[in-house]
Amino acid sequence: MLRPRPAALVSLMRAAGGGRRCRDPSGGPRLPSLCSAPPAQPVIAAKEPFLVELQAGKSYSWCACGHSKRQPFCDGAHRTEAPALSPLRFSPARAGAALLCGCKRTRSPPYCDGSHRENAGQAAPPAPRA
Ligand code: FES
Structure with a gap:
């Protein structure tokens, strides 16, 4: 041969x-x-952060893929929409209001670091108001 x-x-x-x-x-x-396979990229869920009330010591799963319908938290949509991505589990040390990233480009996940301002040209709906 x-x-x-x-x-x-x-x-x-x-x-x-x-x-x-x-x-x-x-x-x-x-x-x-x-x-040649590009790294998995999240979609922009919102162009601004989500204001949420967090409880100290409680476990949360922040949606890292952008496909969840329960933003900013994971609803399991990544399993079908972005299998290479998974949620970030975190447990805040302090209770209180927090701005969680909606554009999914933060450099300090799950918290907003202002990166959404750099991605302003990309299409995404504004974050829903609670
Ligand atoms: S739905 Fe986005 S990380 Fe789970």
């Missing part, structure tokens, strides 16, 4: 991958189809 030489195989894989180098964890070449 004819087997391609490793160097020829690497050339073929680089050509298929647009010349990008892509390695598996052991350092060997990886299939281009595995290299």
Whole structure:
């Protein structure tokens, strides 16, 4: 049986991958189809944060995918809409009002850090008022 030489195989894989180098964890070449998969991205649930009352010590699941109908909390929609994403579980140390991220681009999840202002050009409905 004819087997391609490793160097020829690497050339073929680089050509298929647009010349990008892509390695598996052991350092060997990886299939281009595995290299080109973009990381999962959440959708913008709202262009502004959600104001919520949190209880100290209570466990919450903040929706990280943006598909939940119970924003800003998870309703399980990520299982079908964004299987690569999962909710962020957190338990606040203090009770009180908090602004939880609605644009899903915060750098300090689950809390709003103002990132929604950077994403103002993207389409999303305003956050519903309670
Ligand atoms: S529905 Fe968005 S993380 Fe669960």
